[in-house]
Amino acid sequence: MKGEQLQRVRRTKRNQLLLFLIILAVLTIWSAVGTDFTPGALWGGIGDGARFLFVDLMPPNVSEFPGLIQPALDTIYMSFVAMVIGSVIAGLLSIFAAATTSPHPALQIGLRAFSAMFRNIPVIIWTILLVASFGLGKLVGTLSLLIVSIGMLVRCYAESLEEIDMGQIEALRSTGASYWQIITQAVLPQFMPSLVGWSLYNLEINVRASTIVGMVGGGGLGFTIQSGMKLFQYKEVSMAVLLVLCIVLVTEFMTNRIRERII
Amino acid sequence: MTLLQVENLKKVYADGTAALGGIDFKVEAGEFIAVIGPSGAGKSTLLRCLNQMVGPTSGKVIFQGADTINAGNRKLRQIRREMGMIFQGFNLVERVSVLTNVLHGRLGYMSWRGALGLYSKSDIQEATRLLERVGLGEQIHKRADELSGGQQQRVGIARALAQKPKLILADEPIASLDPAASEVVMNSLYTFCKEDGIACLCNLHQVDMAKKYATRIIGIYKGTKVFDGTPEQLTDEMIELIYNQNKGGGADGLSAGEGVNDSSRGLPVQKETVLA
Amino acid sequence: MVNLSKVNIRGAKPNRASKSKNNRSLKMYGVIGGLFFIFSLIQLQLDYSRLLPGILKFGKTALLMFPPDASEWTHVLLAAVESVQVAILGTVLGIILAFFLAFLAADNIAPNRVISWLIRSLASLLRAIPTLIWALIFIVAVGMGPLPGVLAITVGAVGSLIKVFAQSLEEVDEGVIEALRSTGASWLQIVLQGVLPVALSALFAWCVMRFEGDLAESTILGAVGAGGIGYELSHAMRSYQFDQALFVGFVIFMMVFSVELVSNRLKLKMRKRA
Incomplete structure (x- = not known):
């Protein structure tokens, strides 16, 4: 049987x-x-x-290097700034978006939908949209990265928040702690490692995305690559791509190191 | 004045399981009461209904003359801070220091300063003193998850004492500990309650422990009180009755443990336990 | 789009430092991060005076988008279908290639260390260059249309899948491999009988997640001329037909969002089974 x-x-x-x-x-x-x-x-x-x-594309035109330093640095700065501001905003929003910590279910659903919109409209579209009103440049690049960072981080943070140990929260609730006291004293310490982990992951994504953002007018190396392609200056393009490669790999290496140290 | 008065307390969970079927009792200052009963009898729900971690369906809980069930948010915080709670799973905030965990006991007395973790000097001194008292003076700067189970539970006791409570609710404080650590923890809990004149309501699984420490024992079976008396009155026949009432009932008794939320089966993370 | 277990997997290396020390280094990195943030903000020299007018203008543009113009819907939907096709084809090709290469790259079963190292390096190179740049490269190489899109997606998928496939293969219990080896099984037998069945569900999960990411990528490839719905969007935006753009944007959102929903459901299912 x-x-x-x-x-x-x-x-x-x-x-x-x-x-x-x-x-x-x-x-x-x-x-x-x-x-x-x-x-x-x-x-x-x-x-x-x-x-x-x-x-x-080969060999890359190394003499172009000095001119590419500034766009390369801009790429890094934009990614980092978007990650930090995005983490702060998403950190606050995710507290209201996670089932375990949200004060009201309606708020939770609303924020989830909101962040889904931020996340599921690709970054390049945000940039095209924003360029129309903010003009070309790093401001647009940073803003677009910020928007998708928030979209991604709210989801990831909220998922981590939903996995925290409710016992610790219960304990603080039983001492008579208020909502915000519980958030900072019981939720935040538990949440910190995943918060940092996701933020670092977000930084990696931002570094990649910033090239894309640059192609449609957001500044940084992407802009150099796009215009180089249009002008058939392939050796310069390959130099810029090489730099993108370096930045991405170095970021990945560093974020991995930091993750190992603190989690 | 009676410290705590419970009248006809009932709790039916959202899924329809009746955890408490109308319980009455009183607690006077300084009493050390053990609550015994099989798993799933509703002991854990009972304790959580007292400080409103779980909202009761009906009944009355009067603590120091104040109605707990209908208390507003602010009043409820005031009530909770005077009832310490100790958990089976210790429930320490694991990633912060032992000292900070004890200081959490002061949160009910603080406002935004508490949210920022700005504890007063006197609170820190008091917390340090409490940790020395529970024998963990050496460990105060360690992270809570670096301690052993028994040590963690003693931090839990220190946290409850930091609240300067009138009543301590202990939910299976030794169920996750080995016998030696259990003895230490029960001993400190009992001693401190006695020294500070704190009443204690302690859920226990072990009848011998209940008999050893309690001044009074309450037996719970299937959400109703079936025994209330001194340890001497708790005869072997009585114990048999509390734990094995189901013998005649057959299958009916087997289902008693299911559904009903008891801390030994993991915390009752219903809607009620979610932040409110 | 988002890779859920990545953070856990990457952070899973054993850590010898004491826990209090971890807390201290967390604080240290926090301070360094804060300082670098301020430094970056200063270096970026953002023009904040453009922020407010920009937001106002953005609001006006947003108003121009309503009501969305769906008159070109057949056209848009056909382009959407093309994007889906590009994503499917690119992902499947990527999976096939990565599947074979991953067995040569995973530390525990790789027949040759040098080859394994080479494949891993190649994978991280492919991965580090964004898909859109791959698309640009292939457009120059083979011309416009869906083909460069498929190739770009394939290359990106191979890069990321080799890494995660190899990771999952390496998680297979060493004992299983040892037991089979002791019976005198050949390399192929070990892989087919011992490793593959154990790792299969993990590999499948990665494939689903990859498809989620690839679909999102494929919707934007058109913006640089590699076929699909992205072209419709950038075309509408550039010709200031914002109401049409909103409709296209909505279609893209629905595509990406529905895949996210499905993959969430799958992930839940996998987690339950695990």
């Missing part, structure tokens, strides 16, 4: 997997047809891409 059941479960599981794979294959083929994609095109594309990468 039991063995039979087990076998039936196994069979349905296998069938489910098979069905899933078939659907996936159909979807993939549908996508390939829709995008005029063929294995040949893939092969050719990779070939062309590689040729462009290694012939047109």
Whole structure:
């Protein structure tokens, strides 16, 4: 009886997997047809891409380096400023957005929807939108990064806040502590490691995103890359890309180190 | 004046489980009362209804002449700060120092300063003194999660004492501890309550501990009070009755432990326990 | 879009320092971070006088967006479908490539250390360059249209999936591998019989998360000319047809948001099973 059941479960599981794979294959083929994609095109594309990468882009024009320092620094500054301000704002909002700490369920749902909007409209769209009213430059770049940082961090913070130990909160509540006392004295200490962890992760994302933001007018290295592409100055482009690469890798390395030290 | 008066206290949880079915008792100043009963009997809910961590469905809880159930936010904080609470899982804020954890006992007396963690000098001195009193004078700057279970529970006691309470509610204070640590913790709890003239209502699983320390024992079964008397009156037959009433009832008794929220099954994290 | 377990996984290295010391270094990094924040703000020299007029103008632009203009909806939806197709194709190709490379990169089963190191470095290179830049590169190389989009997504997905796949493979219990090795199983047998079944559900979870990210990416690739709905949006914005832009923006939001919902549901399910 039991063995039979087990076998039936196994069979349905296998069938489910098979069905899933078939659907996936159909979807993939549908996508390939829709995008005029063929294995040949893939092969050719990779070939062309590689040729462009290694012939047109190489070697990077190192003499451009001094001129790229300022945009590179701007990229870092924008990412960092957006991360810090975003963390502070998202920190406050997430307290109201997490089921465990929210004073009212309506506030919770409202803030979640609000942050979902910030998060799910891609950063490049925010930049295009903001450029129309704020003009080109670093202000727009910082603001766009700030908006998506808040969107992402509210969600991540709130999820962490929902996993905190309610016992510690209960204990402080029983001493007669008020709402804000509980938030700062019981919630914050527990929340600190994930707050820092998510913020560092957000910094990494900002550094990547800031290049994208730059392409549509937000300043920094992205702008250099975009204009270089348009002017066919590929050797300068590759120098800028190389810098992006360095900044991203260094940021990742440093955030990992900090994370290990404090969590 | 009677310190605490409980009348016809009932609690039905949102999912329909009746945890308390109308409980009456009084606590006088200086009493050390052990509350015993099988898991799921409603001991933990009872304690949490007294300081409104869980809102009772009906009944009366009068603490020092004040109606707890209908108290406003401010009044409730005043009531809570005079009732210390000790938990089975210690519930210390793990990532901050032992000293800060004791200082948390002062929050009910503070305003925004408490939110910023700006404790007064006298509070810090008092907290240090309390930690020395529970025998942890050496550990005050350690992080709370670096201590052993027994030590953590003693910090929990110091936190409750820092509130300068009239009554301490102890919810299974030794259920997560080994026998040696249990003895130390029960001993300190009893001694300090006696020395400071604090009444104590202590949920216990161990009947021997209850008999050893309590001045009075209350037996709870399925949300109703089935025994209330001195340790001497708690005969073996009585114990049998409190814990094994279900023997005749068969399957009915087996379900007693389910659904009803008891701290030994994890905290009752219903809507009520969420910040209010 | 957001990778939930990343922080935990990355922070999971054993840590020898005492806990109070951790608290101290947290404070130290806090102070350094605060100082660097002030320094950055000064260095950025943001023009704050543009902030208020900008917000007002933004409000006016926002008003111009209403009511959203859905008259071009067939066009927009077709572009949306193309974005989805680009995302699916790019993710599937990325998964296939990363799947094979990850086995050569995971420390515990990699047949050759040098190859493993090479693949890992390659992956972090691919990952570090944003997808949009890859799209720009491929546009120059193969021309406009969905193909550079697919290639860019594939490259980005390979980069990130190799890393997380290898991580999941490395989490497989060493004992399982040892036991199979002791029976005289070949490398392929160990991988297929011992490692793969254990790690499969984790790999699947990563794939879902990757698709979530890739769909978000694919919606914006059009802004630089790589096909899909992003083009419709940047076109509408640049020609000041804000009401059309809002409709396109709404469609993009729905696409990304619905995938987030589905993947949240899946994540919950996985967590329950774990």
